[in-house]
Amino acid sequence: xxxxxxxxxxxxxxxxxxxxxxxxxxxxxxxxxxxxxxxxxxxxxxxxxxxxxxxxxxxxxxxxxxxxxxxxxxxxxxxxxxxxxxxxxxxxxxxxxxxxxxxxxxxxxxxxxxxxxxxxxxxxxxxxxxxxxxxxxxxxxxxxxxxxxxxxxxxxxxxxxxxxxxxxxxxxxxxxxxxxxxxxxxxxxxxxxxxxxxxxxxxxxxxxxxxxxxxxxxxxxxxxxxxxxxxxxxxxxxxxxxxxxxxxxxxxxxxxxxxxxxxxxxxxxxxxxxxxxxxxx
Numbered sequence: 001x002x003x004x005x006x007x008x009x010x011x012x013x014x015x016x017x018x019x020x021x022x023x024x025x026x027x028x029x030x031x032x033x034x035x036x037x038x039x040x041x042x043x044x045x046x047x048x049x050x051x052x053x054x055x056x057x058x059x060x061x062x063x064x065x066x067x068x069x070x071x072x073x074x075x076x077x078x079x080x081x082x083x084x085x086x087x088x089x090x091x092x093x094x095x096x097x098x099x100x101x102x103x104x105x106x107x108x109x110x111x112x113x114x115x116x117x118x119x120x121x122x123x124x125x126x127x128x129x130x131x132x133x134x135x136x137x138x139x140x141x142x143x144x145x146x147x148x149x150x151x152x153x154x155x156x157x158x159x160x161x162x163x164x165x166x167x168x169x170x171x172x173x174x175x176x177x178x179x180x181x182x183x184x185x186x187x188x189x190x191x192x193x194x195x196x197x198x199x200x201x202x203x204x205x206x207x208x209x210x211x212x213x214x215x216x217x218x219x220x221x222x223x224x225x226x227x228x229x230x231x232x233x234x235x236x237x238x239x240x241x242x243x244x245x246x247x248x249x250x251x252x253x254x255x256x257x258x259x260x261x262x263x264x265x266x267x268x269x270x271x272x273x274x275x276x277x278x279x280x281x
Contacts, residue, residue: 004033004041014050024053029067059085106164113246113259118211121229123266125206130198132159133188137172141216144169145249147187158197159189166190168244171223181220190244208235208264211246215255219243219262226264239265 011018024030025040029049032040049070056066061081069081134151138144152162159165168188175183191198208226212218223241230237247259 004043005047007032007040007042010042010047010050014054016050024050024063027063027067029053029063029070056081060088061085102161102164109164110247110251116211116246116259118213118259121208121210121226123206123268124209124263126202126204127193128204129193129202130191130195131168131188131200131202132191132197133186133199135186136184138169138184138187139182141182144184144187151187151189155189158191158195163250166244167248168242170240170242171219173240176220176223179220181218181223182216203265205238206266206268208266209261211259211261213256213259215258216243216260219260222262223264226262230264230266234269236267236269237264238267 005013007018007021010016010021021030021040021042025032030042030046032042032046035041052070053066056069061069065081069077132151132155134147134154136143136147136150138147148162148167152159152165166189168190169184170186170188172180172183172185175181188199190202208230210222210226212222226241227237229235241262241264244261244263245258246261247257249258252258
């Protein structure tokens with residue numbers, strides 16, 4: 001067995017590029033000898049260090065940690081290093097479990113959205129929903145994406161995942177009354193029910209609900225249909241309508257696949273109160 005090996009031999013044996021070997025030398029981890037012609041020669045001690053580097057890199061240790069460890073290698077330091085990595089792995093596992101939960105929720109939401117029958121009007125009884133909001137007069141779909149991003153930037157500490165967030169927008173009813181649809185006065189995110197840091201609360205109570213698929217140009221007509229339904233069924237409107245985006249350009253680039261819900265807060269009389277019902281338009 002040879003005592004010294006050239007950089008090409010080491011590179012091939014360990015699957016490490018020559019540049020990485022030179023970098024380890026620059027860090028002071030490896031100390032190859034030089035032949036008269038300048039070629040690097042690595043001894044068996046260098047190879048032992050490469051074995052350690054390979055093992056620790058698999059555990060995501062930084063080169064600075066590896067260098068410090070090799071300079072002070074002992075059972076005590078090995079246990080300390082492994083305990084540190086154990087804690088990091090626990091943290092990563094927790095982060096991965098959180099991401100898995102988010103993905104599972106997205107899958108469930110998209111599957112559930114596929115079962116929704118658009119065009120039906122129903123009455124929902126909903127708990128109070130805390131929200132964060134950004135007020136902005138929005139007249140174009142392109143502006144909506146920008147304002148949503150601004151809202152997310154403002155609240156990214158409490159809303160880390162934008163793609164899975166429930167996003168809504170409040171209509172500009174003044175524009176709607178003038179015959180101008182698809183205009184908004186604010187956007188908002190619905191937070192978890194137990195959230196304490198929020199801007200406003202969608203109050204608990206009854207809401208008229210209607211889903212539609214496709215572009216947002218139709219929302220003016222959909223609002224009118226909901227208001228007509230409320231009038232014909234003796235329901236009192238207790239607030240302005242708003243939209244919730246179940247499927248939008250976060251999930252698909254095909255407008256015909258968009259799914260949007262319009263909700264209108266209402267007050268039912270004793271005569272009209274009954275379990276959730278659906279009626280086709």
